[in-house]
Amino acid sequence: MKTRAIQYVVLIGxxxxxxxPLYWLLSTAFKQPTQIYQWPPAWWPHLTWENFSLAWKAAPFDRFFLNSTIITVIGTALKVVNAVLTAYAFAYLRFPFKKILFFAVLGAMMVPGHVTLLPNYLTVATLGWINTYAGLIxxxxxxxxxxxxxxxxxxxxxxxxTDAAAVDGAGHLRTLWRVVLPMSRPMLITxxxxxxxxxxxxxxWPLIVTNTASMRTLPVGLLILKDEEGLAAWGTIMAGTLLVLAPMLLIFLIAQRYIVGGITAGALKG
Amino acid sequence: MTVVDLPARTHPDERTIADGNDQRKRRRRREYGLFALLVAPNLLVIAVFAYWPIIYNAFLSLTDWNMIAARPKFVGLANYGRTLTDPAFHKTLWITVVFTGLIVVGSLVIGLALAFLFNLPLKGRGAVRTIAFAPHILSGAAVATIWAFIFDPGYGLMRALIEPFGAEPPDWMNNSDWALPGLVIVYLWKNVGFAALIYLAGLQSLPKELDEAAAIDGASTWTRFRSIKLPLLAPITFFLLITTVIGTFQAFDVIAVMTGGGPGDATTTLSWSIYNEGFQAFNAGRAATLSIIMFVILLVVTTVQARVMERRVHYR
Known part of the structure; x- marks a missing residue:
């Protein structure tokens, strides 16, 4: 019984x-500035939206939000379409040297993203895509x-x-759309x-490929806000931070099962 | 991660319909065409933005270029010579190794401990597991910003935790002794839930019989942990080790937000110095040289992983 009690204490700890830290963020974002700069700290905020309007005034957060949303929606759509089409081709179609091509695709995982920053920046510059959505996405x-x-x-x-679909005269794209994808819903959501x-x-990447406030995304905008506001405006900064985190926290709460499933599947297959 | 090599499924067109050679050839050509069409966009992006950068880096590393001059000046291996003998580079490498080492050991030890905790029959363990994992999917820049405030020596949460013990809170991010440990804490807070999750999945897939048999034979909890569970979890430990090394080597957002490589060069890791050389000092040659060095180090790490994984599969 005693060990059980200790285990619960550890779990709560x-x-x-x-x-x-998340409570510290949330409470600070809604605290009045005088409450933030007092010691000992106030554990419970006198609720105010003031920090959010200050953050909005200090930096174009609506624009950051829009940019982040555009990049996330379009970027995710294109990447997932790429993944699905490529995966279908490799699973169901014949092609000479298919195996080598598949290793070429997988090999991209061995290239650390950080190593590609400078060359990709130069490539994007050559394409004239600096500070554009194309360059970001x-x-x-x-x-x-x-x-x-x-x-x-x-x-x-x-x-x-899939055989039955083909016998019914469905072409490949139809089979993919009508049969294979509906059967793969959990994996697709993941x-x-x-x-x-x-x-x-x-x-x-958004940090180096954008150079005006109008093209910044939320995480990059946050860095700029923090550097500009400094130590005197934690309320404003925490309000901005909450704006960056809230959508992902929401998605996490809704789709937690899929995220966890995907991540453990990736690990345990190895 | 080994690739399970299953044969491709043929579309039954070819099997169900008996037809002449010509028709089959035409069908095959159509299939090739479709394959190329489906795969081309992905392969093109991968070629241009994942493989080409390696070649481009290798070329740039042999040049001196400020990215303004019309073309890079060829300098041979001068960048490598200068970098490899530069004491500042040695320090950067050392900081990277210390940072990575602390995070690897921290994530594995704490992750394993948390996994054991979450594997106990406690109420609410699922919720706590979720809470511990949540930071892993949050923006690194945002997490770093929260912690920058927590570490604020004037009004931060850390001061409230340290002062009751009669100690003075350090100025974490502006003190060269505390900045790196501070980053390690943040990084662990963000990512230890991932290790815990993977370990937990591993623990739950272990065969129960061995452990039960050992318990009946009177083996202590510690012996069972050390001689049964830990060896059985070795593949997972190895997977986490590799992914953590690769991830930590490229850690950037937390450093950029919290310290910017400072104070001085106290938190200048290899990833920060690539950014610094490339996008603040505009020294393409040096940045490319450092990129190639990072690439080679991580390539060795992944190759070792592939080798070990291969052996494991063969011997099982």
């Missing part, structure tokens, strides 16, 4: 460690890991179903959610 829509996950999943589907989270959180 762990929850506190991970919730504490296109370099990231190649898909290796998601393609791998989708293909492995397609190969587990019973052949009878891939979409994981990709969207990555796109939304992406930091270093």
């Amino acid at each position: 762990v929850a506190a460690v991970f919730l504490g 296109i370099p990231g829509i190649g898909s290796a890991f998601a393609t791998f996950l989708m293909r492995q999943h397609f190969l587990t589907l019973p052949t009878e179903v 891939v979409v959610v994981i990709t969207a989270v990555e796109e939304w959180n992406n930091f270093v």
Whole structure:
């Protein structure tokens, strides 16, 4: 009984460690400035929206929000379409040297993203895409890991179903759309959610490829807000931070099962 | 991650309809065409933005270029010579290794401990597991911003935790002794839930019989942990080790937001110095050289992984 009690204390302690910073963020974002700069700290905020309007005034957060949304939606759509089409081709179609091509796709996972920053910046500059949505989105829509996950999943589907579709005269694209994808819904959702989270959180690429406030995304805008406001405006900064986090926290709460499923599947397959 | 090599499924067109050679050839050509069409966009993007950069980097690393001059000046291996003998580079490498080492050990040890905790029959363990994992999917820049405030020596949460013990809170991010440990704390807070999740999945897939048999034979909890569970979890530990090394080597957002490589060069890792050389000092040659060095280091790491994984598969 005593060990059980200790185990519960540890469990609560762990929850506190991970919730504490998030509560600190949430409460500060809604605190009045005088409450933020007092010691000992106020644990409960006198609710105010003031920090949010200050953040809005300090930086064009509506624009950041719009940019982040555009990049996440379009970037995710293109990347997932790429993954699905590539995976279908590798799972169901014949092609000479297919195996080598598949390794070429997977090999992209061995190239660390950080190593590609400078050359990709120069390539995007040559294309005239600096500070454009194309420059923000296109370099990231190649898909290796998601393609791998989708293909492995397609190969587990019973052949009878795709065969039946073909006998009924369905072409490949129709089979993909009407038969294979509906049967792959959980995996598809996993891939979409994981990709969207990555796109939304992406930091270093938007940082280097954009150079005006109107093209910044939320995470980059946050860095600029923090550097400009400094230590005197934690309320404003925490309000901005909450704007960056809230959509992903929401998605996490809704689609947690899929994210966790996808991540453990990726790990345990190895 | 090994690629399970299953044969491709043929579309039953070819099997169900008996037809002449000509028709089959035409069908095959159509299939090739469709394959090319479906795969081309992805392959093109991968070629241009994942493979070409390696070649481009290799070329740039042999040049001196400020990205303004019309063309890079060829300098041979001068960048490598200068970088590899530069004490500042040695320090950067050392900081990267220390940072990565602390995070690897921290994530594995804490992750495993959390996994054991979440595997106990406790009420609410699922909720706590979710809470611990949540930071992993949050924006690194945002998480770093929260922690920048927590570490604020004047009004931060850390001061409230440290002062009751009679200690003075350090000025974490402006103190060269505390900045790196501070980053490690943030990075662990963000990512340890991932290790816990993977370990938990591993623990739950372990065969129960071995552990039960050992328990009946009177093996202590510690012995069972050390001689049964830990060895059985070795593949997972290895997977986490590799992914954590690769991820931590490229850690950027937390550093950019919290320290910008400073104070001085106290948190200048290899990833930060690539950014710094390329996009702040506009020294393309140096940045490319550092990129190639990082690429080679991580390539060695992944190759070792592939080798070990291969052996494991063969011997099982």
